[in-house]
Amino acid sequence: MNKKIITIISFIFLASCSTTSTRSSQDLALDLSLNQVEKLNIGNVDANDVKKALGDPDQVMQVRSQSQGNVWIYLDKASKSPRVSLFFDDETRKLMSATWFVREQDPEVQLSSAKRRYPHAKFEIIKSKWETGHSAPADEVYYFDKNLGLKLIYSPVPNQVRSIVRIASKQGQVSDRTVSSSVK
Amino acid sequence: MRNVVLFLISFVIPTLGMAAIQETKKCPSDAHWVRAYFRNAYIRVDGTKVSASNVAAHCAKNRKSHDFGFPLFKNTLPTRWPWVGEKIKSWTVEEIERVLEALDSLPKALRLKSIKGIYRFGRSKDYPNPATSRAGEIVLYDTALDESRNLARILSHEFAHEIYRNFSTKEKYDSDLAANWFESSDDKGRTIRVARGDGFVELDGRQSSDEDFSNNVEYFLFEPEKLKTATPNVYTWIGKYFGDTFVISP
Numbered sequence: 433m434n435k436k437i438i439t440i441i442s443f444i445f446l447a448s449c450s451t452t453s454t455r456s457s458q459d460l461a462l463d464l465s466l467n468q469v470e471k472l473n474i475g476n477v478d479a480n481d482v483k484k485a486l487g488d489p490d491q492v493m494q495v496r497s498q499s500q501g502n503v504w505i506y507l508d509k510a511s512k513s514p515r516v517s518l519f520f521d522d523e524t525r526k527l528m529s530a531t532w533f534v535r536e537q538d539p540e541v542q543l544s545s546a547k548r549r550y551p552h553a554k555f556e557i558i559k560s561k562w563e564t565g566h567s568a569p570a571d572e573v574y575y576f577d578k579n580l581g582l583k584l585i586y587s588p589v590p591n592q593v594r595s596i597v598r599i600a601s602k603q604g605q606v607s608d609r610t611v612s613s614s615v616k
Numbered sequence: 617m618r619n620v621v622l623f624l625i626s627f628v629i630p631t632l633g634m635a636a637i638q639e640t641k642k643c644p645s646d647a648h649w650v651r652a653y654f655r656n657a658y659i660r661v662d663g664t665k666v667s668a669s670n671v672a673a674h675c676a677k678n679r680k681s682h683d684f685g686f687p688l689f690k691n692t693l694p695t696r697w698p699w700v701g702e703k704i705k706s707w708t709v710e711e712i713e714r715v716l717e718a719l720d721s722l723p724k725a726l727r728l729k730s731i732k733g734i735y736r737f738g739r740s741k742d743y744p745n746p747a748t749s750r751a752g753e754i755v756l757y758d759t760a761l762d763e764s765r766n767l768a769r770i771l772s773h774e775f776a777h778e779i780y781r782n783f784s785t786k787e788k789y790d791s792d793l794a795a796n797w798f799e800s801s802d803d804k805g806r807t808i809r810v811a812r813g814d815g816f817v818e819l820d821g822r823q824s825s826d827e828d829f830s831n832n833v834e835y836f837l838f839e840p841e842k843l844k845t846a847t848p849n850v851y852t853w854i855g856k857y858f859g860d861t862f863v864i865s866p
Contacts, residue, residue, distance in 0.1 A: 475803075491798070493798060493810050495800070495808055495810060497808065498802075499802035499803070499806075499808060501802075503798065503800040503808070503810055505798055511786075511789070511790075512793070513789040513790060513792075513793045514789065514793070514798060514799070517798060517799060517800035517801075518800070519800045519801060519802055519803070519808065521803060528802065528803035529800065529801040529802060529803060529805065530801075531799065531800050531801045533785075533789065533799075534785060535785070535786070536784065536785055536786050541785065562698055562750065565823075565824075565827070566740075566742060566745050566747065566748045566749075567748065567749050567750070567774070567777040567826060567827065567830070568749065568750035568751065568781075569781070569824075569826060570751070570780070570781040570782075570783075570826075571751060571781075576805065581805075583801075583805045585807075587785070589751070589781065589782060590782070590783075590784045590785070592784065592785045594785050594788070595799070597801045597805050599801065599803055599804065599805045600803065
């Protein structure tokens, strides 16, 4: 409530932004899949490569905070809400992360299903911390495998995986992931 | 001397105790006993100034939020409270009555079952911050009960934080989208939250989608025109999400 309080949540950087809508309505008809996103060679591909793979983004935003770059947003066809966000570093111009927003109808919304998708992952479990601010953020648990460049963001309430984050893996390409054959 | 003690134990103390019990039992089932107290001046949610006075002990008719609110008053520390420098206080009769009155004015949608306790602290580490919350727990500081503060408004803001924490994935995405909040991750997998450029009813709304949401709910209830002007999209979304009954009832 104190308007002078600066709420800074651990590991969360806030950014001023300018947004541009770039995607045509025809493009919106093409829904993206997690498989498509995970084929992106994070750390090595640039904006042109991503456009070839996924098409134009629906929104582009500039991020001016501790991490500087551009965020591309691709919307879900039905809900028009974000499905994927991509972060391009200003300096290298390379794609540095891909965040997949899990929907309630996705199998990955269940933590067990999301973990099954990555049978070779060795997750470090990190609980979110309340460090500043007058209101604690929602409890979140991060399942992080730095070697695979994989992070599952899980909310105990309402017991859902909110998003799947891919960054450049230490072992090489993100697409090195082995997908369990039982999970599509 | 021994006889005096025996007399006290046998007759006087039990009689006094019985009298106290009987006194509380005088209240009908839809009322509760309120001990005499000194009430400080304050301003009601509708702007009415209530002057300071001595309030005699009486049976107070249970408010509509009584069943929800009364069990919430805690004189202990909340669980896992991280701010060790903050000191707890005990609720007074006056304060309990004021909080119940404030709860009465809030829409039913804010009386969340997930709230398990309202705690009373002295001074916030972020003084003059009036309230702090974490999942299921709200702390009110001295400043929340200042004469000039709108307690219902403070509570509505904290309840809104709880709603945001309880949002399903879909609700969170919908709310964030209406308010033009976007999420991404940097090269280390840390979350980046990207806010809209302008249209904040309070400046601290820029700091997080959670704080922005709570400000917006607070303004929807108490200063709707300001919210409508600042961010009409959010005004419409809150109206649709909570429905027509989401209003203050003075």
